[in-house]
Amino acid sequence: MDVIAHYAWIVWIALVLIFVIVEVTTLEFTFLMLAIGSVGGLLTGLFGAPWWLQVIVAAVLSVLLLFTVRPPLLRALKRGGDPTPSNVEALLGQRGTVVVPIVDERGQVKLQNGETWTARLLSNSPASSTAGPTLDTGSPVIVTAIEGSTAFVVPAERN
Structure with missing residues (x-):
């Protein structure tokens, strides 16, 4: 268990990088919210919290962001679209x-x-x-x- 807590920061950084890479390809803000949640887990770990608390903080932060921040971002992204039909x-x-x-x-x-x-x-x-x-x-x-x-x-x- 001590090994998990000792190297948890590496897992968090890897998750942030993976989520950001996937977000760049999808542009739906889902993986961006997961990446920010993972940053929350990383910061919790840097303050000395146990790994299970880091996971809970990352999950709660990700879910909150998915349901509160993502919808307005999607609306703002699609607002500037050209409504003219094409093709x-x-x-x-x-x-x-x-x-x-x-x-x-x-x-x-x-x-x-x-x-x-x-x-x-x-x-x-x-x-x-x-x-x-x-x-x-x-x-x-x-x-x-x-x-x-x-x-x-x-x-x-x-x-």
């Missing part, structure tokens, strides 16, 4: 124009953002039928889904 989310609902007629579920559309996509007519749209849905060049469409490099579209009203 696939930015394409959903976007209007476009058919540039290669959509025949037998294949064609191309040019979207408002200038991108040209392979397009398929969504099977439950009003223009679809058993004879093969078609949309002529210049027809307005709205993107409803993206699957791979194909935009699924439905006919839109002309402006």
Whole structure:
């Protein structure tokens, strides 16, 4: 038991380093709170407390920090985020124009953002039928889904 108490500071420093390294990769503040709790255990040990008290102090401090400090930090971190949709989310609902007629579920559309996509007519749209849905060049469409490099579209009203 004396050996544990004598070398506990090494364990605390190792835990702090491990928690900080993991925190740098996750950025969720969980391991940061555990690292600060471990510092509390280290400081308790430096003041001569037994190892079991060091563990209790580290655990209590970590739990308190997780439930009191971490939530406001996460809110502050996410507050500055850009709410503008990007990637696939930015394409959903976007209007476009058919540039290669959509025949037998294949064609191309040019979207408002200038991108040209392979397009398929969504099977439950009003223009679809058993004879093969078609949309002529210049027809307005709205993107409803993206699957791979194909935009699924439905006919839109002309402006």
